[in-house]
Amino acid sequence: GNSVTQMEGPVTLSEEAFLTINCTYTATGYPSLFWYVQYPGEGLQLLLKATKADDKGSNKGFEATYRKETTSFHLEKGSVQVSDSAVYFCALMITGNQFYFGTGTSLTVIP
Amino acid sequence: DARVTQTPRHKVTEMGQEVTMRCQPILGHNTVFWYRQTMMQGLELLAYFRNRAPLDDSGMPKDRFSAEMPDATLATLKIQPSEPRDSAVYFCASGGRQDTEAFFGQGTRLTVV
Numbered sequence: 001g002n003s004v005t006q007m008e009g010p011v012t013l014s015e016e017a018f019l020t021i022n023c024t025y026t027a028t029g030y031p032s033l034f035w036y037v038q039y040p041g042e043g044l045q046l047l048l049k050a051t052k053a054d055d056k057g058s059n060k061g062f063e064a065t066y067r068k069e070t071t072s073f074h075l076e077k078g079s080v081q082v083s084d085s086a087v088y089f090c091a092l093m094i095t096g097n098q099f100y101f102g103t104g105t106s107l108t109v110i111p
Numbered sequence: 112d113a114r115v116t117q118t119p120r121h122k123v124t125e126m127g128q129e130v131t132m133r134c135q136p137i138l139g140h141n142t143v144f145w146y147r148q149t150m151m152q153g154l155e156l157l158a159y160f161r162n163r164a165p166l167d168d169s170g171m172p173k174d175r176f177s178a179e180m181p182d183a184t185l186a187t188l189k190i191q192p193s194e195p196r197d198s199a200v201y202f203c204a205s206g207g208r209q210d211t212e213a214f215f216g217q218g219t220r221l222t223v224v
Binding site: 034036042043044045046049089093098099101103104 | 115144146153154156159166167202204206212213214215216217218
């Protein structure tokens with residue numbers, strides 16, 4: 001089947017710390033992979049995506065690389081800011097625009 | 112600026128009442144998703160439409176929930192009768208051609224008392 005497993009939260013970091021949120025997946029076929037971010041009181045927004053193996057998605061200082069050999073798509077940022085505090089969701093999409101989401105990881109960045 | 116529009120943003124209703132949530136997908140998108148988000152269960156897929164036809168509604172309690180797309184510009188999610196356990200944020204999302212992301216609305220926060 002298709003599923004996404006992501007790191008349990010919550011995660012609390014100091015400003016300028018390095019961030020990693022782990023995400024692994026199982027999928028039939030060749031999925032596209034996504035990271036979405038949800039700020040308080042809002043819907044999910046696309047943060048970055050990668051559509052094939054070895055692709056690197058990047059946006060706002062965040063990066064994730066599609067690793068087929070380890071079925072992973074870990075989210076990283078070198079220096080987090082208070083404004084990065086949000087819930088992060090890893091997701092995969094298979095043929096036909098069917099999406100599968102992880103459970104979300106809450107990140108709090110303290111000054 | 113294309114976006115998915117959901118109404119109402121907030122709804123408080125009494126147990127047993129009918130609730131209707133509406134979603135206007137992005138013009139030209141042919142897939143629509145309904146998700147429910149709670150603290151306990153996270154993000155759950157309720158229903159999924161493509162070209163207005165339901166492809167997967169296995170996540171939806173059939174006895175009280177129904178989802179429809181009367182036309183390409185409107186998707187509805189109804190709960191009748193509503194129960195306190197239905198309290199959650201309901202998100203609609205739409206998508207276009209393959210390999211494009213899903214775009215989410217702002218959600219409808221439903222409280223059933």
